Amino acid sequence: MDKLTEMTVFAEVARCEGLSAAGRELGLSPSAVSKILNRLEERLGVRLLNRTTRQVNLTEAGQEFLAHCQSIVADIEAAEDSLADYGSEPRGIITVNSTAGFARYKLLPLLPKFQQQYPNLTVNLQLSGDTVDLVAEGVDVAIRLGQLQDNRLVARKLYQCPRIVCASPDYLQRHGYPNRPQELEFHNCLRLSTSAVFNQWHFHSVEGEQRVEVNGTFITDQVEALHQHALAGGGVVRLAEFMLAEDIAQGRLIPVLRDFDCGTQSVHAVFTHRELMPTKVRAFVDYLVGSLG
Numbered sequence: 010m011d012k013l014t015e016m017t018v019f020a021e022v023a024r025c026e027g028l029s030a031a032g033r034e035l036g037l038s039p040s041a042v043s044k045i046l047n048r049l050e051e052r053l054g055v056r057l058l059n060r061t062t063r064q065v066n067l068t069e070a071g072q073e074f075l076a077h078c079q080s081i082v083a084d085i086e087a088a089e090d091s092l093a094d095y096g097s098e099p100r101g102i103i104t105v106n107s108t109a110g111f112a113r114y115k116l117l118p119l120l121p122k123f124q125q126q127y128p129n130l131t132v133n134l135q136l137s138g139d140t141v142d143l144v145a146e147g148v149d150v151a152i153r154l155g156q157l158q159d160n161r162l163v164a165r166k167l168y169q170c171p172r173i174v175c176a177s178p179d180y181l182q183r184h185g186y187p188n189r190p191q192e193l194e195f196h197n198c199l200r201l202s203t204s205a206v207f208n209q210w211h212f213h214s215v216e217g218e219q220r221v222e223v224n225g226t227f228i229t230d231q232v233e234a235l236h237q238h239a240l241a242g243g244g245v246v247r248l249a250e251f252m253l254a255e256d257i258a259q260g261r262l263i264p265v266l267r268d269f270d271c272g273t274q275s276v277h278a279v280f281t282h283r284e285l286m287p288t289k290v291r292a293f294v295d296y297l298v299g300s301l302g
Contacts, residue, residue: 013081013085014045015045015046015048015049015052016049016078016081016082017035017078017082018031018035018037018042018045018046018049019045019046019049019057019058019071019074019075019078020075020078020079020082021034021035022042022046022058022065023058023065023067023071023075026064026065027064027065028042028043028046028060028065046058053074055068055070056068056070056071057070057071057074058071098127098129098288099127099129099130099288099289099292099293100127100129100130100289101129101130101131101289102130102131102132102133103130103131103132103133103149103150103289103290103293104133104135104146104147104148104149104150105132105133105134105135105148105149105150105151105152105293106135106136106137106141106143106146106148106150106151106152107134107135107136107137107151107152108136108137108152108154108232109136109231109232109233110232110233110236110249110252111152111154111249111251111276112134112136112152113233114251114252115251115301116134116152117134119296119297119300119301120132120134123293123296126292126296127289127292130289130292135148140153140158143162143279143280143281144281149280149287149289149290149293150278150279150280150290150293150294151278151279151280152167152276152277152278152279153276153277153278153279154170154249154274154275154276155206155274155275156206156275157275157277157279162279162280162281163279163280163281163282164277164278164279165277165278165279165280165294165298166275166276166277167276167277167278167297167298167301167302168276168301168302169273169274169275169276170249170250170251170273170274170275170276171249171250171271171272171273171274172247172248172249172250172271172272172273172274173247173248173249173250173253173257173264173271174210174245174246174247174264174265174266174271175239175245175246175247175248175253175257175262175263175264175265176196176239176242176244176245176246176262176263176265177239177240177241177242177261177262177263178260178261178263179242180197180239180242180243180244180245181263181265183242184196184197186265187245187265187266188266189266190210190212190219190221190266190269191219191221193210193221193223193245194221194224196225196244196245197225197226197227197243197244197245198210198223198224198225198244198245198246198247199225199227199228199229199235199238199239199243199244199245199246200223200224200225200227200228200229200235201228201229201230201232201235202228202229202230203230208222208223209221209222209223210223210247210271210272211271211272212266212269212270212271212272213269213270213272214268214269214270219269223245223247225244225245226244227243227244232248232252235248236248236252236253239262240256240261240262245265247271249274276301278293278294278297278298280294
């Protein structure tokens, strides 16, 4: 910072051809300007200016140094000017991380309209089943489903998504309908290998809360694979409503245990900072809240 101040003062003195005039432009006294120049010349070990009471002239070394100073100061001003629009209109690249399932059914259908509203903003969508480190991976916004684990992040709730337990008509014809949560013990329940909590199905009714640790002969690390296996008649699955709604409407899957509340799943947008939040992040999160909330 001291070097930048010295270069700025030196360049201004050269432009104004005087210490007093440069001081007025910079809001410094002539003595303060003189001290800064003396410090600069002493540090560099070379005279940059020939100074008299009436005139300031650049030495040969000063002329060469001035060209570099002017270039550096101009680059700094250009860098600051390039950010001027970031405070008013979203632009640049926004990196978004989401699970593949949420992106397919909820996020991707919303993105074209968002990009119509903000044509100067490029969306870089990353799909991952793992919880990523936003800072290390350079992610601006991540969509998280379920309970949040990292309290260092800022989270904004998008909506509550109901869960539904269902199976294909073929499976139910072969194995019958479960009427109570306890009867899931006799059914092939489809499980996720990456989350033990996912395989603990909670039900609410007038009788209170019940928890069933489900079991079955199919386990995978991809939620979409659970969905497809259920469609193929592989067993009973519990998934978010947004993944199942169309299949239920078309009769490809049939909800079971409809007298029981199968719980909900919170969906949040998470990001690193609330203060000085980039305009692109604020615009994206506000858009999701307005579209999903």
